[in-house]
Amino acid sequence: MPLFTVAIGILVLLILIMGLKLNTFISLLIVAFGVALGLGMPLDEVVSSIEAGLGGTLGHIALIFGLGAMLGKLIADAGGAQRIAMTLINKFGEKNIQWAVVVASFIVGIALFFEVGVVLLIPIVFTIAKQLKVSIVYLGIPMAAALLATHGFLPPHPGPTAIAGEYGADIGMVLLYGIIIAIPTVIIAGPLFTKLARKIVPDAFNKTGNIDSLGEQKTFKLEETPGFGISVLTSMFPVILMSIATIISMIQKSAEIKDSTFFEVVRFLGNASTAMLISLLFAVYTMGLARKIAIKEIMNTCSTAIAHIGMMLLIIGGGGAFKQVLINGGVGDYVAELFKGTAISPILLAWVVAAILRISLGSATVAALSTAGLVIPVLGQYDVNLALVVLATGAGSSICSHVNDAGFWMIKEYFGLSMKETFGTWTLLSTIASVCGLGFVLLLSLFV
Template identity: 65%
Template sequence: MELLIVGLGILVLLFLIMKVKLNTFVSLVIVSIVVAIGLGMPLTQIITTIENGIGGQLGHLALVFGFGAILGKLVADAGGAYRISTTLIRKFGRKKIQIAVLVASFIIGIALFFEVGLVLLIPIIFSIASELGISILYLGIPMAAALSVTHGFLPPHPAPTAISGIYDANIGMVLLYGFIIAVPTSIIAGPLYTKFAQKIVPDAFKRKGNIQALGEQKDFVLEETPSFGISTLTSLFPVILMAISTCYELLSGGKITEQSSLFDQSVAFIGTPGMAMLLSLLFAIYTMGIRRHQTMSQVMKSAEESIKQIAMMLLIIGGGGAFKQVLIDGGVGDYVANLFIHSNLSPLILGWLIAAVLRVCLGSATVAALTAAGLAAPLMAATGTNPALMVIATGSGSLIASHVNDAGFWMFKEYFNLSIKETFATWTVLESIISIVGLIGALALNLIV
């Protein structure tokens, strides 16, 4: 009965978003109330549960997401992302141009959210492709693969950061396992898949692209941008801090607690996601702003613009948290856990499967991941599955089969001037490859760790 109510709730959510065209955040809150009533929750408790869900989700995420958005905007506005991509492309040369694009997109993808990275990198891709006389899609697929992998697997991106909190996973371990799985996944979905795509839809690789769809672009003079080293360091700084903290904790042989030494606690402190992002932002303000003789008001203008860009996404994530909390407080999570507790189905597969179904239905990878995590968390706890691998598996599921209800599908189609069929054969397939390879990677690591 509980699953039927949730299923009907998701159908209502689909109807409100796709047919009524109601805002996703408003739709999530409405469906959360409807599902809560259907589950028999006391009416006086429903709004409190929704508030707790939104507060708990954003309380965990707002620091990381907000600071991350500002950091990415500073790197982009200063020309740091432009410097990273152009330097790597020139260093690797024509023969290894796809690998250069993949590496550059991966580094930039860590610092910038998916849509921002796409808009920033596409003009560079177009320019390089024109200069070398090669297909823009030949470079576009590796770029999209790297950006999508970082978006789905690695903090401080919204979905992996949010579901790390739901699963109570160590962010550093999510990063470690995420990198191990992300590198081969990017190669398979990027350069390797490009060879097959060229045979499946050869006409797509003859397209000239639609640079006008990006709107007005900022032009950079390479010599006036920050150096490659400082741009890369700034982009990767939060990852470096969290990785140092995690490695230190692993080498010290145990979890750092209040009883640990002051030095141990200090290392753990700077590696917490919120603190790592704050220190990284302060570093970016200096390297991308003050060091380049910008006034603080100029730097803060970029910061304000970045927050405006993510405001609605924050609300949508909060709405996803509300729905997740209703599922938990309404007993759906425990019901699912009890349903599968004696089954041979791995929680990794269950988390991936639920996220995959929701992704196909809803379009939003973040909402799919949050809802799936709310359902799979009790089963994970009951079976003792590694929380960090649960994050990777659920994040992988949330990427599968992007189609017409996902903004990314239309962005890719418009920018590369593709037909619907060609977009399915390139973008949709590469997203599905990332999803499946990510799950396989999580299952393989689960046998080792």
């Protein structure tokens, strides 16, 4: 059975990564070759399938991912992220401090990838917790919830961006629906969940944490940072461009307005790659040139950002190679045949498959890409909104972060939690966010 071969492949992947501590990209390539041979693919098609999967995935995501990394780094290094966080915390006041952290983390999380957002925001959370004499976990939970939601649901993050490309979904629609779904998900998995977590693992709220491993952090006096308005605008600029283009396209479609040069220009500017390039150039000015920072220093920041995402790009490419082997090896068609004539929603199927792979593999991005290989052939049987399938896959790939996920160890170490406390906070938080995400996707599917 093809699924048995895939199961063996996933087991080998786990052994290679967790047992032998082999690099994730190398492990994915080994398993992709092994599964291809196990599925009986002709030898002269194995390499071409792997190359097509790797190239096809990176061809879509590399531009958006690379530009997004540079944009986020510019905002962080200029102090824009710190300005956003501190201004919101001051405006919301001590009583509503959790909500300030949620909003700040959500805005910053759109521009920064999960790990970068954690590293950038944790020192701020620690400082505020110390000043207000509140638990770092009390502020850390809403921060983590917001960063996880933006990571799972919103382009230009790697998971939703790559999956939108694989499914052929409109990335603007993914972004628009993703924001609608992410907001209530963050509220439930953040401030509301904190009350439950306090009952489940009360000792976690007494921990002081330790961020010494982060080294000396780049901090700014508030007057040295860009203004709050321009910092938010720069962070949100790609979202604004893509959202405007998507809304105008939706109006054109619903009103059956004839296509014209105006709509072509709007679609061009709202394309994810174009929007990210324009946003980066805008950030070069607002976070750099306008603040009298030399262009050489600005470009050094951009180069540093790209250096940090090199391995992540290869891992995403490896996930794409594995996905292509599953499709070309007939596994996707086998799954499609299994579900032929059944009433299961492809949205639910995508979530279940992504959740199983996430729990098994640890990496949300690899789980999401592998899901595409199993779900794409099924989509042809249904009339379904592809943007919602992307979001369901993102939700499933966020579930139950545990010992095989780097995020689990980051949260454990920085907040000084025990294993039990990490399971009772972060693992449970990621599971609640995943289930809520699915629920809101299914709810939204009734209206779009």
